[in-house]
Amino acid sequence: MPTPISKDGRKKFFTNDIMLWNQQGNKRIMPWKGEKDPYKIWISEIILQQTRVAQGLLYYHNFITQFPTLKTLAEAEDNAVFKMWEGLGYYSRCKNILITARHISNNLHGRFPDTYDEILGLKGIGPYTAAAISSFAYGLPHAVVDGNVFRVLARYFGETLAIDSEKGKLYFTGLANEVLYKSDAASYNQAIMDFGATICKPQIAECQECILQKNCSAYKNGLVNKLPIKEKKLQKSRRWFYYFIFLCNNSVLINKRKEKDIWQNLHEFYLYEYEKPIDWTHDAINRWLKEQLGIKKYRLLQLSEKFHQQLTHQLLQGQFIVIDLKVIPVSLKHLECIKVLDLELLAFPKLINNYLQAYPLKRQKNELITKK
Numbered sequence: 477m478p479t480p481i482s483k484d485g486r487k488k489f490f491t492n493d494i495m496l497w498n499q500q501g502n503k504r505i506m507p508w509k510g511e512k513d514p515y516k517i518w519i520s521e522i523i524l525q526q527t528r529v530a531q532g533l534l535y536y537h538n539f540i541t542q543f544p545t546l547k548t549l550a551e552a553e554d555n556a557v558f559k560m561w562e563g564l565g566y567y568s569r570c571k572n573i574l575i576t577a578r579h580i581s582n583n584l585h586g587r588f589p590d591t592y593d594e595i596l597g598l599k600g601i602g603p604y605t606a607a608a609i610s611s612f613a614y615g616l617p618h619a620v621v622d623g624n625v626f627r628v629l630a631r632y633f634g635e636t637l638a639i640d641s642e643k644g645k646l647y648f649t650g651l652a653n654e655v656l657y658k659s660d661a662a663s664y665n666q667a668i669m670d671f672g673a674t675i676c677k678p679q680i681a682e683c684q685e686c687i688l689q690k691n692c693s694a695y696k697n698g699l700v701n702k703l704p705i706k707e708k709k710l711q712k713s714r715r716w717f718y719y720f721i722f723l724c725n726n727s728v729l730i731n732k733r734k735e736k737d738i739w740q741n742l743h744e745f746y747l748y749e750y751e752k753p754i755d756w757t758h759d760a761i762n763r764w765l766k767e768q769l770g771i772k773k774y775r776l777l778q779l780s781e782k783f784h785q786q787l788t789h790q791l792l793q794g795q796f797i798v799i800d801l802k803v804i805p806v807s808l809k810h811l812e813c814i815k816v817l818d819l820e821l822l823a824f825p826k827l828i829n830n831y832l833q834a835y836p837l838k839r840q841k842n843e844l845i846t847k848k
């Protein structure tokens with residue numbers, strides 16, 4: 477009977493096999509692989525944290541084409557950067573990118589920090605991104621740790637600690653740093669990220685073609701679909717957004733979101749958010765406009781169908797009500813009035829963009845379009 481391998485022995489096998497797989501089996505192509513410019517690594521990592529790779533590649537390419545250096549980003553107008561980010565979601569990350577680029581440009585002589593702790597101290601950069609930048613750009617021995625890495629480790633070592641518990645996070649971070657191939661942290665980190673994305677995948681792990689199979693605890697014990705363990709189930713809340721699009725002589729009223737909620741710094745139309753769905757009728761709209769905003773004279777141009785957007789923790793439903801006004805009432809004077817044609821220069825959330833694609837405002841004539 478073969479002697480069981482010790483845990484330390486399995487750690488060595490793990491590291492060697494990940495590096496071997498990287499040399500022989502890793503076919504994942506990414507434009508930033510081998511990139512040494514910390515600025516480009518930073519942008520690619522932040523973009524990839526919030527979207528699928530295929531979509532992320534396009535955003536990365538466009539972003540780097542428009543802002544090829546940290547200096548060009550630091551000097552850019554906020555709106556131009558948010559417009560570039562439009563559709564990616566997590567707009568606070570875009571805001572943090574701008575703050576950090578300007579901080580480095582103004583206070584650090586434009587030089588990107590080159591130690592893990594300094595990089596981690598930058599606004600919007602957490603341990604994962606700090607490890608990615610410091611290992612890829614400077615070869616420093618810090619392991620990338622995220623849900624993908626935790627999943628691979630939990631399965632291979634058969635660990636049942638919840639990966640999202642405080643104890644679990646500490647444990648898996650320690651383990652990730654123990655099995656890091658320190659003399660080439662850049663290749664190792666890239667390899668484990670690629671391995672998690674293409675072989676040890678969340679839903680269907682490709683165990684039959686995995687070279688780590690012979691020492692993988694989850695595989696040997698039939699636990700691949702049970703690991704990793706998660707403590708919390710994602711709770712999604714529901715929200716109902718009713719957008720009043722007030723048009724007045726080829727102009728439209730808009731608002732820039734400032735609250736620390738979703739979509740900070742993006743634009744929107746006048747928003748009425750309610751805690752449950754509203755079945756709008758023409759009478760209900762009439763009453764609401766009179767009572768809430770003191771509007772008596774108007775033309776209703778459209779009551780749209782419902783649009784939906786799913787965020788990580790929230791399910792959103794939006795409906796759009798287009799109102800034509802002769803004059804802008806005092807109750808709406810706090811909003812910005814812009815030309816309808818200029819709407820395309822501003823960044824909007826996906827929910828609104830989906831509506832604008834279905835019903836471009838400049839094409840809306842005088843007819844009434846009712847919900848389907």
Ligand code: SF4
Nearest residue numbers: 676683686689692695
């Ligand atoms: S054998 Fe399966 S579960 Fe184990 S590391 Fe490979 S892909 Fe992941």
